[in-house]
Amino acid sequence: MKVTAVGGYRAIGRNMTGVSVGNDTVALDNGLRLDMLQMYDSDVTDVKRLSREDLIRLDVIPEMDRLKDVRANVISHGHLDHVGALPFTRPKAPVVSTPYAIEIGRREYREGDFYSVDYDQHYGVSRRIDVEFIRVTHSIPDTALVLLKTDEGNVVYACDYKFDDSSTLGKTDYQKIRKAGKDGVRALIVESTRIKEAGKTPPESVVKSMLDDILNSIDDGLIIATTFASHIERIQMIMDAVEKTGRKPLILGHSMMNHIELAERFNYLDMPPSARVYGTPKAINHALSEIRKNREDYFILATGHQAEPESVLVRMIENKFRFRFEKRDSLVFCASTIPVPLNIANRSVLESKLQSKGVRIFRDVHVSGHASKEDHRRLLDMLKPEHIVPCHGSLDQRSAWAALASEEGYELNKNVHLINNGQSITL
Ligand SMILES: [Zn+2]
Structure with a gap:
């Protein structure tokens, strides 16, 4: 069995790992590195102008050509x-992947x-590899640990997850998970985002x-308030909290609209009847112009938790809509700043503009969707893998x-393997 690091082994993002048994390869995940292009919650249209070679060079997408004989792309x-x-x-x-x-x-x-x-189903990749999904909690519905059953042993891919028994x-x-452990795990490929x-x-x-x-x-x-458009459980929680205040919720932003529509279709989200969702700049402008007097009757949930330049929140502060912030408005960040220099800088500019207008700021109303060290130890206890390949993190995090x-x-290099993008190990 060969495990190949394709993407996500130098920094967080653009995840892809190859698992090969003979001439059959499964590509695990197929991700973008978002911070490189400042597009956490936006569309991929801007990126589409760049060539594939440029995107690989810029560390935006994994170099998938490193994998030969790919029989399936399995997404976590x-x-x-x-x-x-x-x-x-x-x-x-x-x-x-799973339905969502x-x-x-x-x-x-x-x-x-x-x-x-x-x-409760499985997918036959080839005569030698079968795939199953194990339900796990994270910060988007329908996240799974991937269980690859092969004739050279089983592989568990845990990228991403947390253990949240209160999740709705x-x-x-x-x-x-325990059964997979009992059946034997040849290798655990596991995320490193919050291991420290x-x-x-x-x-x-x-x-x-x-x-x-x-x-x-x-x-x-x-x-x-602002949060991740894909974090449906969080959006539900925000809506439930707003309903108790009697304010009318306006949800603003294209990606919010897309994710809400999908989650409602899957019955993962139950929006209050008074909520209205607006995606296009024109519709957002119209919705915002409604808020002139009686500001205390309204609640806005908008894109922009990382102060992305194209987000609704940033365009609101830059007076791109028929809207002005006023003293004693409040901004609740239901997200922490993802610690890359561009985000830190954008967020700091946004906050100082808000503060200069007298807006009250509530930071870090947030918990992570990623497992911490003792969660990982618990996963190890349940799976008892023969080999561990940390992924989704810098060398420092994987160390x-x-x-x-x-x-x-x-033992490092014996049954724990720190490989870099482009490298493989044979187990
Ligand atoms: Zn994730």
Whole structure:
């Protein structure tokens, strides 16, 4: 069995790992590196102007040609750093994932050959490889651990996940994880995003009490919140909290509209009857012009949690709409700043503009969707893999994974492997 690091092994994003058994290869994930192009929640139209070679050179998409004999592209979940490169790598082999991620993939890459596989089903890649999905919690619906069953042993791909037993969007299938462990795991390929955080990642329910507390404390001005458009559980939580205040929710932004429409179709989201969603600049402008007097009757949820230049929030502060911020308005960031220099700079500019207008700012009303060190140790306990290949992180982050593994009796270069983009190991 050969494991090939294609993307996501130098920095977070543009995830792709190859697993080959004989002449059959599965490509795991097909992601974009988002921060390189400042497009966390925006469309991929800007990127489409660049050539595939440029996108590889700029570290935006994985160099998929490194993999030979790809029989299937298996996608773990619908975040763009896992599925967003499909329209650029344009794989000919079938794209296989859970139903919600398949719908997101299909929107990105219309010509693809998609197979939606439920948690009680499996997909035969070849005579030698079979794929199953194990339900797990994260920050987008329908996230899965990928279980590859091969005649040279089984592989579990855990990228991304957290263990949140309070999640309202489905429970982690611990029984199936333990069964995979009992059946034997040749290799665990596992994300490293938050491995350096001690302890356990707090559950999403923590955000609920933070939000209720903040919204209860504000009784004047307009309230504006921003979060990840794909974070459906969070959007539901925000809507539930707003409903209690009696304010009318206006949801603004193209990506918000797209994700909400999809989640409602899958019954993952139940919007309050008073909520209105606006996607186009014209519709947003019209909706915002409604808020002149009685600002305290409204609540806005808008794109722009990373202060992306094209987001609704940034265009609001730049007076691109018929709207002006006023003293005693409030802005709630239901996201932390993703720590890359461009985001930090954009966010700082946005906050100082807001502050100069007297807007109250509430930061970091957020918990991560990624497992921390003790969550990872728990996964190790359940799976007891023979080999560990940390992925989705810088060398520094992946080294922290190796340190955890060594606490559990693993040895670097013997059964823990730190490989870089373009390298392979044979197990
Ligand atoms: Zn993710």
